Amino acid sequence: MYILGLSFYYHDGSAAIIKDGVVLAAGEEERFSRRKHDPGFPGKAIDFCLKTAGITIDQVDYVVFYEKPFVKFERLLLTAFSTFPRSLKVFREAMLAWMQKKLWVRSLILKNLGIPKSKLLFADHHMSHASAAFFCSPFDEAAVLTLDGAGEWTTSTLGHGKDTKIDLLKEMRFPHSVGLLYSSFTAYCGFEVNEGEYKLMGMAPYGEPKYIDRIKKMIRINDDGSLWQDMKYFAYHWSATNSYTPAFEEVMGRPGRDPALEDKSLDPFYCDVAMSIQRVTEEIVMRMAQNAVNVTGCKRLCMAGGVALNSVANAKIINETDVEELYVHPAAGDDGGAVGAAMWAYNHLLGKPRAPALDHAYLGSEYSHAEIEEFLSEHDIAFEKYDTDEEFFDVVTEDLIAGKVGGWFRGRFEWGPRALGSRSIIADARSTEMKEIVNAKIKFREAFRPFAPSVLHERAGEYFEMPNDPSGEHWPARFMLYVVPVREEKRDAIPAITHVDGSGRLQTVMKDSNPDYHRMIELFGEKTGVPVVLNTSFNLKGEPIVETPAQAFNTFSRSEMDVLYLQNYVVRKEAKKIIHDTPFMLRHEGDRVAEMVS
């Protein structure tokens, strides 16, 4: 049985196809359309999914959309009533968007795919998140938590998953929302909502949690982790442009940071605010996790929703609550809703048996040696070709040791926001200057933002203080969803990936799921004694991660990367030029990702 899952019209439109409960392919539309966070109908991603599955749309048994559009519409209407007359502008804008597009999701899908009505299903937004987390996990039974900005009405759920069923027990409802609280502080610190949350997280370690008391004047965290926000401090439920009110700024003691500053200053006040809201978020998430254990009696926890991308909080759940094992879906945000919706229909709705866990995120497209050679020859690009992988890995590791920064393009691209060794920029983690070099010359992004380490799973404990997962599986680390301390004695050995507070957002690399990347790092370790490389996503600031060899080559040419590895083909920087028929778009600061809550 084939099921196609879809999520779109908020941000990161995506498609995923499953066969008998196994995820065959999944991808965000932005990778194909080249529009960062493309929220539109994921036509290209659907084509890719069908092609990978080797089927036509007629062979798909069900198509499942990841939320219930009319429930969300109801929320918008009732929120406009409740905030009358301040809601005029947001009402007008939201209604225009809904009347022009969002109310016609069903017709759009039926028309674009040409399927009968009976095949189209709608899941609940948070059930899609919960299903992505639980049905992809290795657990037969687990507590389930979902946390995001807002789905239809729901902003968080607590549930219990067992075999093929998820029982959602409790929900928190809009406008009280951990995700929207965090986003309000993202805006207050001068970053863009739905885009700048990573920057806020990266900035936090430069500050101290001095303003927790001020934040707690505006919210109440209950014992069970549920949250109440005093809405006189927040504006996202009635304003199209503001997340918070002047009263919020009064409590915080300073006006919001000027967004025009972008990354140009690291004002200690806003760093302290970033650290304070990080700590508050952790407190909420940990209380929720502990409550989930208490209510369900399960010490295994599955999580999804945008807040589950807060990797610092994830590690603390394991270390500081009764949760023993944690699984977070690799695409924890709304993109993951595409997989979740499909899994929900297969397992929960139809009661079909569970498939093995999703233990990797390599669900995207890939290109063969022949296709790469054809591209290079067609564009007259000089290359070296290595017949055996071992020879190739030898060249790569020698380059890294010589201080070169390389674009690594190999295998199927990753599902979710993280590059995990298929579309990565790699460098020597032992180099002190490497963080500045990669930020300034290659990614053209904020100098304070940290880089992640890729480390062999079996040797992670030598370099990092791994959380207390008795199973040793460390699922979130496979998807780069843990931030943990770098062992004090190792911090000087891997300075390029050690953040200012001594932490690292590690990716543990498994031999089973990515043997090539694993072997390259292993060989690097054999030569240097350090089985760790710096890994950041293969894109420029504002660009979606590269998908094709041509995009990889162009991004390589536009940056100061030294070398490009396309499977076993090596292209040196002397060969750089621009392939003009390959689309290249950068998303600039100020381009809206999407409305905050619509």
Added chain:
Amino acid sequence: MFQPVTQFLERFGNVVGRTLLSVIYWVALAPIAVFYKLFTDALMVKSPPSSTYCDWSQVNETLDDARRQD
């Protein structure tokens, strides 16, 4: 040749749409909204309870349920 015309029509349509929606907001929605604000607290703005968790109420357990958009 038609592009400027379509662009103009699109902008004109948006302006008309916004104006109409403003009228609807002030004339048709206002009385409902005032009533709604007075007698309900859908956003849980007032009197914080000891927990903001409530029971999950969506019913979506059969194929017929799942075919619905609400």
